[in-house]
Amino acid sequence: MKGLWNSASIIPVTLCFILLSIYYLKDVLAAPTMHFLCRPEQRDTLLALENEFHIGKLNYYCQPERIDSHRKTESWGNNSDCCSWKGITCNAKSREVVGLDLRCSFLHGRFHSNSSLQNLPFLTTLDLSFNDLTGQIPYWIGNLSNLIYLSFSGNHFSGRIPSSIGNFFHLTSLYLSNNHFTGRIPSSVGNLFHLTYLDLSDNQLSGQIPFSIGNLFHLTLLVFSSNQFSGQIPSSIGNLTQLTFLQLSNNQCSGEIPSFFCNLNQLTTLDVQRNMLSGNFPIALLNLTGLSALSLSNNQFSGVLPPNISSLSKLMDIDASDNAFTGTIPSSLFTIPSLLFIGLSDNTLNGTLEFGNISSPSNLLELAIGNNNFKGPIPRSISRFVNLWRLDLSPFDTQGRPVDFSIFSPLKSLEDLDLSYLNTTSTIDFNDILSYSKSLSYLDLSGNHVSTTNKISVADHRHIA
Ligand SMILES: *[C@@H]1O[C@H](CO)[C@@H](O)[C@H](O)[C@H]1NC(C)=O
Ligand SMILES: *[C@@H]1O[C@H](CO)[C@@H](O)[C@H](O)[C@H]1NC(C)=O
Ligand SMILES: *[C@@H]1O[C@H](CO)[C@@H](O)[C@H](O)[C@H]1NC(C)=O
Ligand SMILES: *[C@@H]1O[C@H](CO)[C@@H](O)[C@H](O)[C@H]1NC(C)=O
Ligand SMILES: *[C@@H]1O[C@H](CO)[C@@H](O)[C@H](O)[C@H]1NC(C)=O
Ligand SMILES: *[C@@H]1O[C@H](CO)[C@@H](O)[C@H](O)[C@H]1NC(C)=O
Ligand SMILES: *[C@@H]1O[C@H](CO)[C@@H](O)[C@H](O)[C@H]1NC(C)=O
Numbered sequence: 001m002k003g004l005w006n007s008a009s010i011i012p013v014t015l016c017f018i019l020l021s022i023y024y025l026k027d028v029l030a031a032p033t034m035h036f037l038c039r040p041e042q043r044d045t046l047l048a049l050e051n052e053f054h055i056g057k058l059n060y061y062c063q064p065e066r067i068d069s070h071r072k073t074e075s076w077g078n079n080s081d082c083c084s085w086k087g088i089t090c091n092a093k094s095r096e097v098v099g100l101d102l103r104c105s106f107l108h109g110r111f112h113s114n115s116s117l118q119n120l121p122f123l124t125t126l127d128l129s130f131n132d133l134t135g136q137i138p139y140w141i142g143n144l145s146n147l148i149y150l151s152f153s154g155n156h157f158s159g160r161i162p163s164s165i166g167n168f169f170h171l172t173s174l175y176l177s178n179n180h181f182t183g184r185i186p187s188s189v190g191n192l193f194h195l196t197y198l199d200l201s202d203n204q205l206s207g208q209i210p211f212s213i214g215n216l217f218h219l220t221l222l223v224f225s226s227n228q229f230s231g232q233i234p235s236s237i238g239n240l241t242q243l244t245f246l247q248l249s250n251n252q253c254s255g256e257i258p259s260f261f262c263n264l265n266q267l268t269t270l271d272v273q274r275n276m277l278s279g280n281f282p283i284a285l286l287n288l289t290g291l292s293a294l295s296l297s298n299n300q301f302s303g304v305l306p307p308n309i310s311s312l313s314k315l316m317d318i319d320a321s322d323n324a325f326t327g328t329i330p331s332s333l334f335t336i337p338s339l340l341f342i343g344l345s346d347n348t349l350n351g352t353l354e355f356g357n358i359s360s361p362s363n364l365l366e367l368a369i370g371n372n373n374f375k376g377p378i379p380r381s382i383s384r385f386v387n388l389w390r391l392d393l394s395p396f397d398t399q400g401r402p403v404d405f406s407i408f409s410p411l412k413s414l415e416d417l418d419l420s421y422l423n424t425t426s427t428i429d430f431n432d433i434l435s436y437s438k439s440l441s442y443l444d445l446s447g448n449h450v451s452t453t454n455k456i457s458v459a460d461h462r463h464i465a
């Protein structure tokens with residue numbers, strides 16, 4: 001029900017980046033590997049590595065690709081050319097194993113500190129993501145200093161992220177999401193100058209986000225969501241001018257959003273929801289004219305929403321619900337033609353509601369402004385939001401005014417309508433409201449005078465409160 005911001009849609013976004021980069025690397029590395037034999041000592045190393053793990057169940061996140069998934073290691077050892085084994089890529093000249101892709105490979109077991117993996121120093125790609133591996137990342141991982149792509153995402157790795165990851169001088173992608181890593185991010189992360197993707201989400205990392213993160217000038221994706229980071233968001237993030245996707249949601253960060261964020265002019269998604277951030281609406285964000293999704297919800301922001309918010313002219317989704325914003329909604333917000341989702345419920349917005357010059361035709365799908373302190377008439381121009389499927393105005397103090405409910409009749413796509421507690425003397429004709437939209441599945445009219453001209457059909461199993 002919450003636009004782009006439910007976790008079910010955020011996870012695929014992250015996965016999508018991972019898949020894109022994997023397919024990109026596949027193209028780069030897919031050298032013909034059939035015509036030469038691998039080095040015997042590397043074959044033995046791979047077979048020893050295979051023996052370190054058991055075959056378990058397919059990781060939950062691999063289900064969508066089930067058809068493509070196979071126990072890659074099953075074919076290992078059937079012939080002596082390890083370069084032809086599934087998941088293995090060799091350098092055509094040196095015959096060294098340079099790529100190990102065991103993503104979604106049913107691997108189960110503990111990653112040992114003496115794992116044979118340390119004997120594959122020429123690896124440039126290492127993907128053990130979406131298996132069922134436990135244990136810690138050993139310090140020697142930093143000796144695999146040729147790595148440009150490392151993913152351990154979607155396992156049960158624990159312990160600290162070793163500072164030796166700072167040795168991945170060529171590293172462009174580092175994915176450690178969905179594990180049980182604890183402790184701070186080592187400040188050596190600032191050595192990974194070539195990093196373009198960094199995803200540490202869904203762990204138990206804590207402490208402050210290191211200031212050195214500002215060195216990673218090439219980062220385009222930074223995902224630190226769902227950890228226990230605290231303290232201020234480092235202003236150095238404002239140096240990451242290539243960032244397009246920044247997600248810090250679900251942490252305990254406090255203080256204001258740094259004004260240096262005004263430099264992030266490539267940013268299309270900023271998600272800081274579920275933290276303890278405070279201060280006024282971050283004016284710096286109004287410079288990010290490419291922003292399409294902004295979530296500030298579930299923080300402690302206060303003050304008014306700025307009238308020049310419409311400078312975010314590409315905005316599709318704004319969620320600032322569950323804060324302490326006050327004043328009214330700047331009517332310029334409704335002039336942004338790309339806007340699909342507005343979530344401003346659970347604030348202390350007040351005054352009268354005005355929609356101003358609504359962009360025409362309005363594309364808005366969701367308008368959730370309930371649990372505020374609006375007073376006065378419901379603007380008739382609400383009838384111009386003809387594509388709305390969710391509208392929540394409740395409660396809305398019309399101060400005993402009559403309400404002409406036919407203003408809702410053009411909203412033919414409504415699925416979810418909350419008009420409870422309007423403080424109006426008018427009586428709502430229940431059957432009229434039902435007739436406006438065939439898709440209505442949730443309707444709340446409680447706290448109002450409601451009449452029914454006909455009996456409700458027993459076949460009507462829509463959820464009516
Ligand atoms: C490899 O050999 C094993 C048994 O030796 C067999 O079960 C498996 O199907 C073989 N895999 C391939 C890809 O040939
Ligand atoms: C790693 O060490 C353990 C004992 O600590 C041993 O049982 C295991 O065989 C070793 N594995 C490798 C790959 O050397
Ligand atoms: C890793 O590199 C360090 C320093 O180069 C070296 O002392 C150490 O033996 C290496 N560890 C392994 C497991 O190769
Ligand atoms: C990044 O921005 C900060 C301001 O927050 C600045 O002091 C610093 O010199 C910049 N450079 C780096 C590499 O962090
Ligand atoms: C942000 O926008 C304001 C107003 O348009 C402008 O004065 C300022 O220079 C901009 N800052 C940056 C960093 O682009
Ligand atoms: C928006 O308005 C504020 C003042 O309310 C101003 O400081 C800021 O520079 C403006 N930003 C843009 C991008 O217009
Ligand atoms: C809205 O609330 C703020 C803060 O409580 C108050 O200062 C302001 O006068 C209110 N505005 C209106 C129009 O009621």
Ligand SMILES: *[C@@H]1O[C@H](CO)[C@@H](O)[C@H](O)[C@H]1NC(C)=O
Binds near residue numbers: 357359360
């Ligand atoms: C309303 O917006 C339309 C197009 O977006 C524009 O042509 C019209 O002049 C605007 N009207 C007012 C009163 O601002």
Ligand SMILES: *[C@@H]1O[C@H](CO)[C@@H](O)[C@H](O)[C@H]1NC(C)=O
Binds near residue numbers: 398400423
């Ligand atoms: C409803 O409106 C009346 C008339 O303005 C007002 O006295 C009353 O406080 C309002 N009730 C609520 C619950 O807002």
